[in-house]
Amino acid sequence: MNYYSENRELRHFLKHPLLKRIVEMKEAGYAQSGEYDYAPVDFDEAMYGYGQVLYLVGELCADVIAPNAVRVECEGPSVADGRVVYAPATTENFDIFGKAGLMGISLPRRFGGLNFPTAIFTMIQELVCRADAAFGNIWGLQDCAATIYNFGSDAQRERYLPMVCAGATMSMDLTEPDAGSDLQSVRLKASYSEEDGCWYLDGVKRFITNGDSDIHLVLARSEEGSVDGRGLSLFICEKSCGKVRTRRIEDKMGIHGSPTCEVVFDHAPAELCGSRKMGLIKYVMSLMNGARLGIATQSVAIAQAAYSEALGYARSRRQFGKAIIELPPVYGMVGTMKARLDAARSLLYETARNVDMSYQFAELARVRTLTPEERAESKLFSKKADALTPLIKGMGSEIANMNAYDAVQVHGGSGYMKDYLCERLYRDARITSIYEGTTQLQVVAAIRYATSGYYGELLGEYLAEPVPASLLSLHARVESMVGRYMVTLEQVQMLGSQEALDFLARRIYEMAAYCIMAALLLRDAAMDEELFASSLFRFVSLAESEIVAHAVYIENFDNKLLNQYK
Amino acid sequence: MELNIIVLVKQVPDTRNVGGQAMNADGTINRAALPAVFNPEDLNALEQALLLKDKNPGSRVVVLTMGPGRAADILREALYRGADEAILLTDRAFAGADTLATSYALSMAVRRIGCFDIVLCGRQAIDGDTAQVGPQVAQMLGVPQVTCVRNIVSLDNSFAVAERSIENGVEVVKAPLPLLVTVEGTAASCRPRNAYRMLRFHRAATPTELSADGFRYTEQLQADEALCIKEWNLQDIAGDASRCGLSGSPTKVRNVENIVFKVKESKRYTAADGDLKALVAELLDNHTIG
Numbered sequence: 001m002n003y004y005s006e007n008r009e010l011r012h013f014l015k016h017p018l019l020k021r022i023v024e025m026k027e028a029g030y031a032q033s034g035e036y037d038y039a040p041v042d043f044d045e046a047m048y049g050y051g052q053v054l055y056l057v058g059e060l061c062a063d064v065i066a067p068n069a070v071r072v073e074c075e076g077p078s079v080a081d082g083r084v085v086y087a088p089a090t091t092e093n094f095d096i097f098g099k100a101g102l103m104g105i106s107l108p109r110r111f112g113g114l115n116f117p118t119a120i121f122t123m124i125q126e127l128v129c130r131a132d133a134a135f136g137n138i139w140g141l142q143d144c145a146a147t148i149y150n151f152g153s154d155a156q157r158e159r160y161l162p163m164v165c166a167g168a169t170m171s172m173d174l175t176e177p178d179a180g181s182d183l184q185s186v187r188l189k190a191s192y193s194e195e196d197g198c199w200y201l202d203g204v205k206r207f208i209t210n211g212d213s214d215i216h217l218v219l220a221r222s223e224e225g226s227v228d229g230r231g232l233s234l235f236i237c238e239k240s241c242g243k244v245r246t247r248r249i250e251d252k253m254g255i256h257g258s259p260t261c262e263v264v265f266d267h268a269p270a271e272l273c274g275s276r277k278m279g280l281i282k283y284v285m286s287l288m289n290g291a292r293l294g295i296a297t298q299s300v301a302i303a304q305a306a307y308s309e310a311l312g313y314a315r316s317r318r319q320f321g322k323a324i325i326e327l328p329p330v331y332g333m334v335g336t337m338k339a340r341l342d343a344a345r346s347l348l349y350e351t352a353r354n355v356d357m358s359y360q361f362a363e364l365a366r367v368r369t370l371t372p373e374e375r376a377e378s379k380l381f382s383k384k385a386d387a388l389t390p391l392i393k394g395m396g397s398e399i400a401n402m403n404a405y406d407a408v409q410v411h412g413g414s415g416y417m418k419d420y421l422c423e424r425l426y427r428d429a430r431i432t433s434i435y436e437g438t439t440q441l442q443v444v445a446a447i448r449y450a451t452s453g454y455y456g457e458l459l460g461e462y463l464a465e466p467v468p469a470s471l472l473s474l475h476a477r478v479e480s481m482v483g484r485y486m487v488t489l490e491q492v493q494m495l496g497s498q499e500a501l502d503f504l505a506r507r508i509y510e511m512a513a514y515c516i517m518a519a520l521l522l523r524d525a526a527m528d529e530e531l532f533a534s535s536l537f538r539f540v541s542l543a544e545s546e547i548v549a550h551a552v553y554i555e556n557f558d559n560k561l562l563n564q565y566k
Numbered sequence: 567m568e569l570n571i572i573v574l575v576k577q578v579p580d581t582r583n584v585g586g587q588a589m590n591a592d593g594t595i596n597r598a599a600l601p602a603v604f605n606p607e608d609l610n611a612l613e614q615a616l617l618l619k620d621k622n623p624g625s626r627v628v629v630l631t632m633g634p635g636r637a638a639d640i641l642r643e644a645l646y647r648g649a650d651e652a653i654l655l656t657d658r659a660f661a662g663a664d665t666l667a668t669s670y671a672l673s674m675a676v677r678r679i680g681c682f683d684i685v686l687c688g689r690q691a692i693d694g695d696t697a698q699v700g701p702q703v704a705q706m707l708g709v710p711q712v713t714c715v716r717n718i719v720s721l722d723n724s725f726a727v728a729e730r731s732i733e734n735g736v737e738v739v740k741a742p743l744p745l746l747v748t749v750e751g752t753a754a755s756c757r758p759r760n761a762y763r764m765l766r767f768h769r770a771a772t773p774t775e776l777s778a779d780g781f782r783y784t785e786q787l788q789a790d791e792a793l794c795i796k797e798w799n800l801q802d803i804a805g806d807a808s809r810c811g812l813s814g815s816p817t818k819v820r821n822v823e824n825i826v827f828k829v830k831e832s833k834r835y836t837a838a839d840g841d842l843k844a845l846v847a848e849l850l851d852n853h854t855i856g
Contacts, residue, residue, distance in 0.1 A: 037766045038763075038765035040765070041786070044782075048768070049764070053764065053765070056764065096757075099760065100761060101760045101763070
């Protein structure tokens with residue numbers, strides 16, 4: 001089996017026209033082919049190479065990572081002498097991925113990376129997370145290296161990025177016992193020693209994924225006496241200093257293979273990354289955006305795994321003299337899972353492409369001054385990326401949970417037993433709507449793009465693209481959904497109450513997300529009707545009913561009703 | 567110590583996933599219906615070679631195969647996994663070879679490569695399942711052979727120590743170099759293809775592929791010798807045509823029969839205790855177990 005070659009829907013996302021531009025920019029005119037023997041000579045070779053590597057990953061995920069996932073979960077990581085010991089199967093996975101050269105996928109070649117675009121890294125990450133979401137976490141944290149690349153000094157890049165390409169693991173040490181969603185209250189202390197000419201970290205971090213990593217990115221309070229986010233800076237701290245220990249590992253509901261650590265910094269020497277006081281307001285925001293795309297990817301991967309499990313079971317399980325997939329309540333459920341999956345994936349890769357474009361412009365700006373046109377375009381892509389990331393993180397993770405729930409339901413009693421994979425997916429999915437910012441926080445990040453009218457603008461842009469005649473009626477239905485969304489948004493704004501807006505924001509967010517996912521799935525169906533038309537029909541039907549439900553709730557809302565909830 | 571390692575590999579039809587179209591009406595294999603793959607135990611042999619190279623930096627792993635032009639696919643596959651050089655032995659004169667003629671051609675190619683410390687090959691191929699080629703090549707080269715190896719424990723200037731799988735156990739043997747070793751499927755699995763090497767070596771080509779229409783990487787091949795897969799014919803290995811191909815093959819296939827187990831040869835037991843006891847007693851009686 002191969003998770004890549006057997007997934008036509010995923011393969012479709014190599015065909016998007018914007019990808020050509022991304023690759024052209026990422027490869028800067030294919031100038032590196034003389035210097036690095038593995039750099040592509042042109043677009044066709046770059047695409048061929050991505051396909052080959054995706055095929056390799058698809059094979060390794062099906063043959064090694066997925067079969068190992070059961071052992072990864074049962075054996076789990078442990079702590080000994082302040083160090084995390086991975087499950088033996090996790091070590092095997094890392095060994096195979098290391099040998100396969102899959103540790104520095106998006107880093108530039110001069111640091112030893114493959115220099116793949118974010119859109120391709122995202123596809124690879126989807127394959128890995130589908131096989132094992134927990135391994136996907138610790139492996140996927142390599143993406144933190146982008147923060148060192150973007151904000152670190154030359155010396156830091158030259159030291160740390162080759163380490164990552166050679167297999168060093170990373171972690172983002174942000175959360176503390178009293179600073180979860182509210183990172184402004186981080187207290188871990190960073191003090192500068194004039195004598196040693198270096199920073200030292202003291203304190204405790206909690207809930208740190210892969211907290212015994214080789215390279216820690218640590219958010220710490222560098223400005224004594226400060227109380228908010230402006231007193232925080234970002235530090236790089238190496239495990240090899242011997243002053244960072246894992247005190248314990250959390251006993252979690254799911255993703256057992258991914259150690260969630262309580263990490264103690266005992267006067268650990270660290271390097272400042274970037275400028276002082278910019279830790280939270282600039283670097284962590286960028287780091288989190290990357291991480292949110294990662295969790296969105298993990299979510300789509302789990303939604304895919306849940307759908308595949310449900311479909312496989314429903315085809316083989318016989319009741320009432322036939323396979324249960326032939327029963328309307330079952331095929332209705334499974335068909336809807338597929339529609340949600342396809343819609344979430346359309347949004348995921350649209351987001352990834354825009355993130356890519358904004359990175360490419362940032363990269364170009366390092367080399368030369370951008371022209372005014374380029375600056376304007378760069379802003380457009382960044383804004384799109386910023387607006388879409390909280391949508392796919394929030395909705396993608398909710399969809400992962402819905403699909404995991406339905407997968408268990410399709411399995412009936414068997415699904416409640418540990419014998420079937422859907423049970424693990426159900427537990428693994430649950431964290432996706434919590435970590436790297438809960439769905440509620442994604443709503444907070446996204447709502448300004450709804451109230452400013454930006455999502456409406458985007459929808460106008462998506463729906464202006466031509467569709468074949470056969471999809472016109474679905475196009476019209478999406479347009480009318482958008483109309484309903486705009487009217488409802490206005491009703492909320494007319495309430496003139498911030499509290500009411502905060503209260504109703506989730507509904508507005510979901511309405512916008514359903515419209516955008518439908519519009520994007522429509523666009524993908526216009527590119528490949530045979531592959532997506534049926535999912536599109538199902539998704540539009542589902543989205544219409546969700547939108548009406550939210551619209552009715554909001555129409556019947558009145559500011560005074562808030563008290564009924566308190 | 568820097569070793570010269572040669573790995574003999576074969577492209578085979580994937581007999582592990584046999585569908586309805588796998589056999590022709592005359593009982594021969596329908597190769598078109600079966601994907602061509604790297605013979606599995608040859609991958610185990612390649613891994614042993616790469617492990618030796620890991621332990622002995624500076625060593626060189628050359629993969630050699632005999633087959634039609636498309637067999638270059640498994641040579642590229644070997645390059646993706648870490649081999650340094652690839653040679654395709656191909657000539658119409660080799661067609662129709664049985665194990666003896668194959669062994670002759672391979673041994674002549676090994677002589678052409680020249681000096682070697684160890685030749686590794688899979689124990690047997692999944693199409694013919696003879697396990698004869700390795701031993702015959704050793705015989706023709708006049709070097710000792712260790713067959714059915716699951717691990718090469720050590721290798722120094724003059725000796726190799728290897729674990730052989732034998733019935734009911736493991737035998738540890740020591741043999742002088744140069745040496746031929748056949749490796750079996752319980753040995754370490756081959757390492758995966760490496761992304762960096764795939765991006766580079768997918769351009770690797772034989773002279774025939776290089777001259778084909780539409781080949782895009784001529785410039786890269788000219789600049790990077792590692793991308794050039796050697797292509798040798800009968801003349802290149804100074805072979806005797808009468809010992810190659812059909813004419814060099816004493817094995818003649820007269821007839822192929824499908825063997826179908828007849829129902830009357832089977833006996834049906836139920837899960838009842840009495841039946842199970844009777845089954846165990848019978849198996850003990852005819853020495854199938856115990």
